[in-house]
Amino acid sequence: MKKQSIIIIGSTNIDMVIKAPRIPVPGETILGGTFFMNSGGKGANQAVTVARLGGNAVFVSKIGNDIFGKQSLELFQKEGIYTAYMLSDNHHSSGVALITVDEKGENSIVVASGANAHLKPEDIADVIFEDLNIGIMLLQLEIPLDTVQHAVQKASEKNIIVILNPAPARTLSSTILKYVDIITPNATEATHLSGIEVKDMTTAREAALIIQKKGVKNIVITMGEQGALILDSNHLFTEMPVAKVKAVDTTAAGDVFNGALAVALSEQKDLPTAVAFACQAAAISVTRWGAQSSIPYRNELYPEV
Template sequence: MDLVLRCSQFPKPGETVVALSFDEVPGGKGANQAVAAARAGASVAMLGRVGDDAFANRLIRGLSNYEIDCENILVTPDCESGLAMITVDQAGQNSIIAVEGANGRLSPEDVRKHRQVIESSQTVLLQLEIPTKTVLEVIQIARAANVRVILDPAPAPHRCPQKILQVDLICPNEHEAEELTGISLDSPEQILAAGQALYQQGARHVVITLGSRGSFLFDDQGGRLIPALVTDSVDTTAAGDAFAGALAVSWAEQGNLEQAVRFGNAAGAIAASKKGAQPSIGSRQGIECLLESIK
């Protein structure tokens, strides 16, 4: 659950800032991306954990409202659901503190018990709000079943095993790419170097999202920048999740990753133009209309 505080500016250390408003909004990176994929037209199943607190039923009900299969969401006794405290300033930028809660209890054994939902899928979309060993188990099962794996490496890992990067597509934002490679992304040459580094570590395709600068795609054909779509930014909280979910759907349908990145850019732009996480995620029709308007 996202607890969203809106304020005129972020507080400095030791400073108290009076918030302009407060909202409780269903969130979580995996859940946001599931909603984004469903809104983009996919049939989606969610594998994860909630706690046994007051948020749990609201989180599951929120996903069900988007016709997401929640049969593989497990309730964790004596544990809180995942929680994020999000501060959003007037420019739409955000600062997030996350509590993993039940997300941290999703185990490799849980994955093995529910491997059928992975093996029967066309694409698996992963994040790092669950334990690394669980992510690795999903990757192993998916690879054995020839299921495409997309990894959004967030929250940004300080250290992670190289095997976790050996996926069909890794899509970090610029901060996460810097954490993974040690390369600052201040210039086109540095962006290219970061894309190459992630590719050389085993990712078959790399997409680095760069906010208003667009998205950088690197694969065996080299690197190219795909421009962002310009919209008024209100809240960037779910923009990256909207991008990942929409990209996954377009790539699965069309097989053209560059086209899928453009589709994802449009989804991210729509999400950034609205408040909240899941409620801000645009529909397939909205994404297609935005793309059509810039032709």
């Protein structure tokens, strides 16, 4: 049987990163930082993760007709990502993210969306679903919500599994949520979705139950060093631990988790096994600097899932 593809619909950014002793408070200037640039964007990070972990990645994104956009496209092609349905925008620049990372690896991010904000529903061509063997769709929220809604509805019509990474946190309608098979908020996003302050596994369980009542079948809340909480479609909870590591940069950890989750599910793994695989990949990523530069390859994960 031909291996199913994973379509990732989302953002492409260039990350401009400063490593500083701590994240400044409003009005404060901190000296002594280290600067570097890296390819990023939640959609792009997830697409690269899928490709590096052995999945068939199909990426749909909108980039500017500028040097950043051209560099990004070239990098995706080198990663083995299928880019035939990416779009170039002659009127808006490529997305840019300004990221500050402190000594503990925590980050603060501001994004200028650029062309990402102009990825429209009509940019998601019907031919994608007709020509490619798509089994899973992975989305985030750095693109317009009407585009997300169109994409998840189209996926539902084609019996494609929908994974929604609700980041950055935004208000989501039931029209979107009812088409989502798996939603993967972190603690902050789960708090936004549920109204419950998520700070431990107990409060994560409360939040997951509320989110599930909104129509999502499966909820996976990522809790950083606490691991992840699963509430599945049978209303069963599973707490998934994560390896203890020394984090230096958490910038793309959520994206790596989601890309790895999609790959494991595309290989017919059950949800707990897929989440364990995703936790392992994310744990590796936080020990490295940058977004796409931190994403592991399949042979770095063990034991093989």
